[in-house]
Amino acid sequence: MDTKQKIEVKKLEIESEEKGFKGWIKSKQVRKTLIATVIGAIGGFLYFYFTDGRTMDAIPPGDIFQNVIFGAFLGFFVTNSPCARNKC
Known part of the structure; x- marks a missing residue:
């Protein structure tokens, strides 16, 4: 009675990740974050312009900066x- 079982082992293929600043910038999450941050900043500026900015003759830069940062x-x-990362 031979009860030996044959075990198959699959080779694990690991791709090397780029490390450092270049690898960090090239990651999908960082690019998505930067794009969303820029779109939010533009949205903050447009919100300020269409709500308060049109009625003012001189726009104080502090108000614009505050809305851009919030956006x-x-x-x-x-x-x-x-x-957003499916960890709710």
């Missing part, structure tokens, strides 16, 4: 929230 934060949050 950029929303773009960043949308792509990096736990729900």
Whole structure:
């Protein structure tokens, strides 16, 4: 009675990842985050322009900066929230 079983082993193929700043920039998540942050910043500027900016003769740069930063934060949050990464 020979009860030996043959075990098959598959070779694990591991692709080398680029490390450092270049590899970090080329990652899909970072590109998606940067694009969403820029779109959010543009959205913040457009929100300011169409709500408050049209009625002002002189626009204080602090107000514009605040809306642009808020829009950029929303773009960043949308792509990096736990729900965006399917970890809800």
